Amino acid sequence: MNTSLARFLPILSWGRTYDRSSFSNDLMAAVIVTIMLIPQSLAYALLAGLPPEAGLYASILPIMLYAVFGTSRALAVGPVAVVSLMTAATLGEVTAQGSAGYAAAALTLAALSGAILLAMGLFRLGFVANFLSHPVIAGFITASGLLIAASQLKHILGIDAQGHTLLDLLETLIRHLPQTNWITLIIGASAIVFLFWVRKGLAPLLARLGFPDGVKSALVKAGPVAVVVMTTLAVWGFDLNQSGVQIVGAVPQSLPPFTLPPVPLDLLQQLVLPAFLISLIGFVESISVAQTLAAKKRQRIDPDQELIGLGAANIGAALTGGFPVTGGFSRSVVNFDAGAETPAAGAFTAIGLAIAALLLTPLIYFLPKATLAATIIVAVLSLVDFSILSRSWHYSKSDFAAVAITILLTLGMGVEAGVTAGVLLSILLHLYKSSKPHIAEVGRVPGTEHYRNILRHKVITDPAVVTLRVDESLYFANARFLEDQIHNRVARDPAIRHVILQCSAINAIDLSALESLEMINTRLKEMNVCLHLSEVKGPVMDRLEEQHFLQEMTGKVFLTQFEAAEFTASAASA
Amino acid sequence: MNTSLARFLPILSWGRTYDRSSFSNDLMAAVIVTIMLIPQSLAYALLAGLPPEAGLYASILPIMLYAVFGTSRALAVGPVAVVSLMTAATLGEVTAQGSAGYAAAALTLAALSGAILLAMGLFRLGFVANFLSHPVIAGFITASGLLIAASQLKHILGIDAQGHTLLDLLETLIRHLPQTNWITLIIGASAIVFLFWVRKGLAPLLARLGFPDGVKSALVKAGPVAVVVMTTLAVWGFDLNQSGVQIVGAVPQSLPPFTLPPVPLDLLQQLVLPAFLISLIGFVESISVAQTLAAKKRQRIDPDQELIGLGAANIGAALTGGFPVTGGFSRSVVNFDAGAETPAAGAFTAIGLAIAALLLTPLIYFLPKATLAATIIVAVLSLVDFSILSRSWHYSKSDFAAVAITILLTLGMGVEAGVTAGVLLSILLHLYKSSKPHIAEVGRVPGTEHYRNILRHKVITDPAVVTLRVDESLYFANARFLEDQIHNRVARDPAIRHVILQCSAINAIDLSALESLEMINTRLKEMNVCLHLSEVKGPVMDRLEEQHFLQEMTGKVFLTQFEAAEFTASAASA
Incomplete structure (x- = not known):
């Protein structure tokens, strides 16, 4: 087997050792995940402003393509809350929700996002996602959770509201509040209360009743399915849709259709930046889930190959009537806990969802939108966590x-x-x-060869010698700062004859910083002061040695700060 | 005297000790600088696309205001080549050169630039200029020099040409080449040849003839004045302006007028970004000259106060018919070499230029523009230096x-x-x-307590222990990279029981990196591997100690890498 082919097709590695035990474990996981995914997929399509079947479609081909190209054994790919919200926000700028162009633009957005992810994977640009810092992601997910919950309130109340900011949403909600449909509100509110109870109250209850853990967790996971069944039956039984309860309605009974995303230039221009952000956010969410699960089994994840897997999944979504997808946290954890061993579990889930799309869609005709909104609200409110504010306040x-x-x-x-x-x-x-790096003036700790900050420690210094330790690599943005600091330190103290730069914390010196060092050397020379370096790291020294600077430098380079201090002390007293 | 007042008014410090000797030195320097500045000011006004008197006006009040607010003793403020070019490029986008709005927009640009500099000084934002790296500045000045020279060729040829890119300039020059005015070309070319000869040939000649250094350098500096006098006389004597030689013409005989820059909102919006760039470039040029000269006399420069000085100078230019100014290299060096001791020399220069504006302007009626263009070309070609390309190529x-x-x-x-x-x-x-920081796996150098890169040195390692040294502070952009590296290193080697992070090169750990460390710890725990830290710096440790992380960490924190290795070796064999 060609190993470079195996790098791009991880399926070739795990596929060779696939056996009956893996097959039965994967199949069992797939059944559980399929049941969980049906309401979730419908709900996230609603959140993205798309017809419910789009949620199913977006979970079928993408999950199979990820199984071929992805490196995580347990990741489940499909629509997720934050990406669905971003999709709705983006498409709302381009065209009206519900219009024919809206669903088509969703395909384009998925295709663009897939292309961006693929390109980033092929060119190994996964590092770009690292510029989304943890605090920014935490803040973003908390705020998105609130936005999503607010955007779903209209379905709970049975009224109209729109907007992509919290103020807009609340303002239109309050304006339409008098039109609240009370039956819808009762269904939605009951669903929310029930789902919260399943999360918080059911598990302890089952534990007290002596149910084993496996049954307990399966029953908790089945909560959304139960609420879907109950409210659908209620609407069907009491003809509540006649009283204004919004229902999902007719959903085509079909496998995912083959769709070609439209690519007019002006649409691409409008979508490219949002697609980039959606790709980055989706990638970050996905890779962190994948690595957490991989660690539990000491498996490796290749971030660049993950980009290719997610890119293929999004291209798949674009070609089969879907919208942007990524690896989701809750579905992947369920998949993992249910015993999925290989990406084949994902493929089986896809088959399960395809069967659902073919056979089960008539059953959800009477499913109230308020129920789907309730499942979304309960899911996203668990994402809202303002503790990052106090944590970051205390840390930095x-x-x-x-x-x-x-x-x-x-x-x-x-x-x-x-x-x-x-x-x-x-x-x-x-x-x-x-x-503005930390620059410490250091002196010798009595009785040792250690040098410490003169402001923090009782140390020995020599009036003719200044030793400065710069706690940062030197590059253009701090090179002139160093010039200023050294210049001003020396200019105000005529006794100084030697400046030693202790370079132990300097991992690199760029050309600007080298020129600043040359300038510092020249200016110190004008003031009759010698410049020395101590404890220069190997790679930094390698570079400096190729330059004239070391020959022009008025002082010397010392292996240790102690040697430098010994030398300058004798030179100053001589 | 109030010391905080003295910080904002450096004149209060040097003014108190001003005596007769300083006075006579300053006066002598001012006379020399004034003579040099007259042609230079006229030329830079031409370069900026403004009437010649604007160059004189821009050198009078600005230099006096800098004398009050600036910290450099020798800096001479006024129009300089690169800033004049940027002024022309900016104003050319806004309005047509020569129109009434053009000179008015120049006032607005100077006012905006002054306001930006003042604001940066008051809010101590001088560090922003540090993001202009040395190589970028060197490249920019070289390219600007070429652009300036190309923009002046039209005056040498006596034809029309415009454009703010090299291609545009050369294309219009070539198109108009047939209209070349031969007399203008002869004047311009002779002036260029003469000025180059003064720079390269006159000094050695005078040295051979035994002239003392002072006289030699004064004669060399007088070159531009000589060429102005000679070509003016030639045009006047032979009525060359009748043959199509462009002359400076009538210049108002007056002190700088009081002008109020127009501030319509749309103009401000167009000018604010260029004004910011002009301010930054001007500040960087000025501060580097100021520090170089200050070093020669062991004087201090306060970068934030320099911003205030330059800001005041630009506001002054805006109020007296000028255009953006900054501290110039050549004029400051001349001022310094001529013996200027305090900013009073600048004030005297301003008085000299005011007298010139009042009395001498009729004398330059016949001065050909080609002569001014020649002085510009010769001055800026000395800025063009492509060696930065090869130097940076070899360094990084x-x-x-x-x-x-x-x-x-x-x-x-x-x-x-x-x-x-x-x-x-x-x-x-x-x-x-x-x-993507350098992460070295290290091992012990036999017979020592030193730990070095296993790829570079023959070292002793323990199969159950991996020690990684990260040569960079940990922050959001590299936190996940570290997660990946550690995860993949451990996942492929089931023998590993301990991971030690040697933190000697880590100057800071931000919240993202802390959370990554927590994640690394959790994942390693899942794989039954302990995480240890060694050689954590004081300030980093202070921060970590306030967090839960150290309690949750599966391993320990060691003062030295040797202790960490001893501990893990005994733990692994136990």
Whole structure:
């Protein structure tokens, strides 16, 4: 077998050792995940503003393609809450929800997102996602959860509301509040209360009743299915749709259709930035789930190959009437816990969903939209967690600033503005911090060869020698800062004859910083002061040795700070 | 005297000790600088597309205001080549050169630039300028020099040409080449040859003739004045302006007028980004001259106060018919060499130029524009230096990329595009590098307590222990990279029981990185592997100690890597 082919087709590795035991484990996991996914897929299609069948379609081919190209054994790919919200926000800018162009634009968005992910995978650009810092993601998910819950309230109340910011949503909700449909509200509110009870109250109850853990967790997982069945029966039995309860209605009984996403240039231009953000957010969510699950079985995840797997899945969604997808947290955990051993479990899930799309869709005709909204609200409220605000406040104010701006802008200006502002602010704050590095003036700890900050420790110093330790790599943004600091330190103290830069924390010196060192050397020479370096790291020294600087430097390079201090002490007293 | 007042008014410090000797030195320097500045000011006004008197006006009040607010003793403020070019490029986008709105927009640009500099100084934002890396500045100045020289060729040829990119300029020049005015060309070419000879040939000649250094350098500096006098006389004597030689013409005989810059909102919006770039470039040029000169006398420069000084100077230019100014290299060096001791020299220069504006302007009626163009060309060609390309190529490819893109875009798309692209590219490359830090797996050098890279050195390792040294501070952009590296290193080697992170090069850990460490700890725990830290720096440890992480960590924190290795070796064999 060609190993480079195996890199791009992980299925070739696990497929060779596939046996009957893996098959039966995968099949069992697939049955459980399929049952869980039916209401979830319908609900996320509703959240994305698309017809319910789109949610099923988006879970079939994508999950099979990921099984071929992905590296995670347990990841389940399909529609997820945050990506569905971002899809709705993006498409709402381009065209009206419910219009023919809306579903077509969803295909284009999935195709673009797939192309971006594939390109990032092929060119190994997965590192770009690392610029979404943890606090920004945490803030974004919390704010998105609130936005999603707010966007679903209209289905619970049976009224109309729109908007992609919290204010817009609440304002239109309040304006339409008098039109509340009470029957819808009773269904929706009961569903929410029931689902919360299943999460919080059912498990302890079953435990007290002595049910084994497996049955207990299966019953809890079946909560959304139960509420779907009960409310559908209620609407059908009492003809509640005649009283204004919005229902899912006729869903085509078919396998996923073959669709070609439209690609007019102006649409592509409008969608490319949102598609990029959707890809990044989806990738980050997916890879963190995949790695957490892989660690439990000491398996490897290749981030660049994951991009290819997710890219293929999104292209698949675009070709089969879906919308952007990614690896979801809850479905993957269920898959893993249910015993899935290989990506074949995903393929079996896809077959299960295909059968559902073919045979079960007439059964959900009377399913109230309020029920789907209730499952979404209960799911996303578990994502809302403001503790990141207090945690970051205590750890570092710049992390706090990034979280706060992300939450505020996501709620106040929408998902794109929120995540973009969060990323830019965290990059700017990082650059700011590295542009003013910590520079400690150090002295010798009595009786040792250690050198420590003169402000923190009682140390021995020499009036003719200044030793500065820069706690940051030197690059353009802090090179001139170093020039200023050294210049001003020496200019105000005429006794100084030697400056030693202790380079133990300097991992790199770029060309700007090298030129700053040359400038520092020249200016110190004008002031009759020698410049020395100590404890320069190997790779940094390798580079410096190719340059003139070391010959021009007025002082020497010392292996240890102690040697440098010994030398300058004798030179100063001579 | 109030010391906080003295911080904002450096004149209060040097003014108190001002004596007769300083006075006579300053006065002598002022006379020399004034003579040099007259042709230079006229030429840079021409370069900026403004009437010649604007160059004189821009040198009078600005230099006096800098004397009050600036911290450099020798800096001479006024129009400089690169800023004048940027002014012309900016105003050319807004309105037609020569129109009434053009000169008014120049006032607005100077006012905006002054306001930006003042704001940066008051809010201590001088560090922003540090993001202009040395290679980007070097590339920008070289490309600007070429652009300036190309823009002046039309005056040498006596034809019309315009454009803000090298291609546009050359294309219009070639198209108009048949209209070349031969007399203008002879004047311009002779002036260029003469000025180059003064620079390269006159000094050695005078040295051979035994002239003392002072006289020699004064004669060399007087070159531009001589060529102005000679060509003016030639035009006047032979009525060459009748043959199509463009002359400066009537210049109002007056002190700088009081002008109020117009501030319509749409103009401000168009000018604010260019004004920001002009401010940054001007500040960087000015501060580097100021520090170089200050070093020679062991004087201090306060970068934030320099911003205030330059801001005041630009506001002054806006109020007196000028255009954006900054501290110039050549004029400051002349001022310093001529013996200027305090900013009073600048004030005296301003008085000299005011007298020139009042009395001497009729004398330059017949001064050919070709002469001014020649002085510009000779001055800027000394700025053109492509050696930065080969130097950066050999030192670091990312520095080279930043230089190359700056030069290409400045020449091909104009000054704003060039400097912006250079800055953004260097920031992106820096972020990229820090997002994939050097992570070395280390082992013990036999017979020592030192730990070195297993790939570079013959070291002792333990199959149950992996020690990784990360040569970079941990922050969001590299936190997940570390997760991947550790996960994949451990997942492929089932013998591993301990992972030690040697933290000697880690100067900071942000919240994302802390959460990654928590995640690494959790995942390693799933794989039955302990995580240890060694050689954590004081400030990093302070922060970690406030967090749960250290309690949750499966392993320990060790002062030295040797202790960590001893502990894990005994734990692994136990």
